[in-house]
Every structure is written in C-alpha cells, then in structure tokens.
Amino acid sequence: MKDQILSIKENATKEINDAKDLQSLDGVRVKYLGKKGELTSVLRGMGALSPEERPIIGSLVNEVRDTLEELISSKENSFKQAELNKKLEKEKIDVTLPSKKAIRGSEHPLNRTIEEIEDLFISMGYEVIEGPELETDEFCFERLNLPKGHPARDMQDSFYINDEYVLRAQTSAVQARTMLKYGGTRPIKMICVGKTYRREDDATHSHQFNQVEGLVIDKKENKVSLADLKGTLEVFVRKMLGENTQLRFRPSYFPFTEPSYEVDCTCFKCGGKGCNLCKQTGWIEVLGSGIVHPNVLRMNGYDPEVWGGFAFGTGIDRMAMFKYGIPDMRYLYTNDVRFLKQFDRKDID
Numbered sequence: 561m562k563d564q565i566l567s568i569k570e571n572a573t574k575e576i577n578d579a580k581d582l583q584s585l586d587g588v589r590v591k592y593l594g595k596k597g598e599l600t601s602v603l604r605g606m607g608a609l610s611p612e613e614r615p616i617i618g619s620l621v622n623e624v625r626d627t628l629e630e631l632i633s634s635k636e637n638s639f640k641q642a643e644l645n646k647k648l649e650k651e652k653i654d655v656t657l658p659s660k661k662a663i664r665g666s667e668h669p670l671n672r673t674i675e676e677i678e679d680l681f682i683s684m685g686y687e688v689i690e691g692p693e694l695e696t697d698e699f700c701f702e703r704l705n706l707p708k709g710h711p712a713r714d715m716q717d718s719f720y721i722n723d724e725y726v727l728r729a730q731t732s733a734v735q736a737r738t739m740l741k742y743g744g745t746r747p748i749k750m751i752c753v754g755k756t757y758r759r760e761d762d763a764t765h766s767h768q769f770n771q772v773e774g775l776v777i778d779k780k781e782n783k784v785s786l787a788d789l790k791g792t793l794e795v796f797v798r799k800m801l802g803e804n805t806q807l808r809f810r811p812s813y814f815p816f817t818e819p820s821y822e823v824d825c826t827c828f829k830c831g832g833k834g835c836n837l838c839k840q841t842g843w844i845e846v847l848g849s850g851i852v853h854p855n856v857l858r859m860n861g862y863d864p865e866v867w868g869g870f871a872f873g874t875g876i877d878r879m880a881m882f883k884y885g886i887p888d889m890r891y892l893y894t895n896d897v898r899f900l901k902q903f904d905r906k907d908i909d
C-alpha cells in the first residue's frame with residue numbers, strides 16, 4: 561500500500577508539473593484528490609489494514625495530500641500571475657499620447673461684472689467693504705432715516721425673519737455699518753457689493769439680486785459735491801456700458817439722501833433714438849444717488865456740521881443684462897451651461 565501511495569505521489573507530481581493551464585491543473589486535482597480520486601480511494605481501503613499499520617499509512621496519505629495540495633496551489637498561483645502579466649502587458653498605457661482636451665468653464669457674467677466694478681473703484685482709491693445679508697431692521701432702514709412705519713419702506717417689499725431681522729433689501733445698510741465702524745473720525749470712500757433680497761420675481765426682477773453701494777464722506781472743507789458724484793458716476797457707467805453713454809440726473813426721493821437723484825443713461829441699444837428696450841424714450845434708469853442726508857450722518861456718528869458726502873446704489877444684475885444683452889434676469893440664476901457658454905470672453909473681443 562505504501563508503494564501504491566508513493567507511486568500516486570510521483571505520478572501526480574509529474575502531472576501537476578506538466579499541467580498547461582488552470583483547467584488541466586484542476587483535472588489533476590480531481591483525479592487524485594477529488595471525492596473519487598486515487599488518493600481518496602486509498603483512504604477508503606484502510607479498513608482492511610491492521611490496527612498497527614493504519615496510523616502509519618494514514619499519516620503517509622495525509623502527508624502526500626498536503627504536499628500535492630501545496631504543489632497545486634503554487635502552480636495555480638503561477639498560472640494566475642502569468643495571466644495577470646499578460647493582461648498588464650496588453651493594457652499598457654502610453655503616457656506620451658496627447659491627453660483629452662479639458663473642458664474649461666467660463667466666468668459667470670455676473671461675477672465678471674462684479675469684478676470689473678470692484679477693479680474700477682479700487683483704482684479710484686475706494687475700499688471694498690462687506691456686510692451681512694441677514695440684517696437688522698435698524699441697519700437696513702432705521703439708521704438710514706427710515707423709521708418704523710415710514711411710507712418709503714413700501715418701496716421695498718422685504719423678507720422679514722422676525723420683527724428685528726430682515727434679509728437686506730439694499731446694500732445701503734453697509735453705509736451705516738461703515739460710518740459706525742469709523743466712528744466719525746475719518747473720511748470714507750467705500751463700495752459694497754453683495755446680494756440683496758426683495759419679494760419680487762419676474763423677467764426683470766429676481767427675489768435675490770446684487771447691488772453695489774458707494775459712499776464717500778469727507779470734511780466739509782474738502783467740498784465733496786454733486787459735481788464729484790456726477791463725475792464718479794459718469795466714469796462708472798461709461799466703463800460698464802460704453803464710452804459714448806450720456807447720463808441724465810433726475811430729481812427723486814430717497815430717505816437717506818437730500819437732494820436725491822435718479823440717474824438715467826442713454827439707451828445702449830439705440831444710442832438714445834428710442835427703441836423697445838428704452839420704451840421709445842432713449843433713456844434707461846440705472847442708479848439711485850444723492851448727497852448724504854444730515855440725519856444719516858448724525859445717527860451714525862458723523863457730525864453733519866463737519867462732514868458731508870455722496871452716496872449711490874445700483875443693481876448689478878440689470879447692469880450685466882444691459883452689458884451682455886440678456887433678456888431675462890432669471891437666466892442668471894438657472895446655472896444652465898448652454899447659457900453661460902455664450903458669454904465666454906465676450907467682453908474681451
């Protein structure tokens with residue numbers, strides 16, 4: 561029996577070594593170690609052995625089985641490794657091939673407009689100040705000469721969070737914040753750009769939009785005047801909408817300025833002749849502005865006998881729409897790449 565086992569070992573070892581692939585290797589395993597395999601049937605025949613021989617033969621069979629299993633598994637691994645190597649060879653990457661062209665996004669027309677405005681005012685010596693979008697009623701209205709119950713509050717339909725807090729309806733709130741921050745001690749030359757909110761939503765209004773606010777305060781002896789306001793706004797509007805744009809100052813009312821002006825510019829589409837965009841008037845309203853009201857100065861720590869200046873504010877979304885010919889404000893907020901792609905570098909051409 562011992563010889564039979566050793567010859568099984570020898571044959572099996574040879575067949576394992578000769579196996580050409582995983583399939584034939586598995587055939588060898590079944591032939592010798594399977595349920596009906598040669599080595600297994602030797603074990604079955606052990607009942608016929610004497611009690612002394614049984615453990616000797618038993619341990620020999622186990623030893624041979626272990627050896628064969630080990631051989632099979634190492635052969636199996638070498639087949640698998642060879643297969644992997646073949647696959648790796650086939651899938652080799654040529655890193656010198658040119659890559660796929662990366663898709664480049666383009667800057668949102670609103671952001672581009674905002675950056676252009678900030679660059680312009682920084683170049684004129686303004687600082688850019690930020691304020692909170694969730695404002696208090698105090699800063700958004702009261703400190704701008706708009707006490708509770710003032711009829712001019714109706715000009716802005718606002719989102720109130722509670723009696724005290726409101727989503728700011730105008731960046732003018734930052735005027736009061738800046739004056740308080742500087743405590744009536746130094747001149748101010750700032751713009752604030754940011755999101756504002758109102759309860760409106762149609763083709764030319766969105767419940768959330770952007771404004772730029774400007775505030776210039778200096779000692780009275782330095783005579784910051786309406787002429788300075790006019791000059792500043794001319795530079796601003798011409799930079800944004802074209803060098804040939806003319807401005808018109810119309811007396812108006814804002815609670816935080818006195819006198820107040822609404823500023824119209826010649827229609828950039830028809831050049832002032834009259835068209836559907838300007839409703840045949842030749843003019844388009846673009847800005848609110850005026851000389852800072854003494855009450856606003858006083859309430860925010862600047863003595864109106866000593867200090868004075870001008871302020872202005874406008875919607876940036878509208879300006880971007882004019883600049884790029886966008887017919888509906890809501891396009892600015894739908895994040896449709898087909899829309900965004902159309903403005904890729906258009907202002908640079």
Ligand code: DAH
Pocket residue numbers: 729730731732773774814816817847848849850871872873874
């Ligand atoms: N805050 C005004 C609005 O949202 C715009 C405005 C008008 C701002 C006159 C000013 C100003 O600073 O002086 O309609």
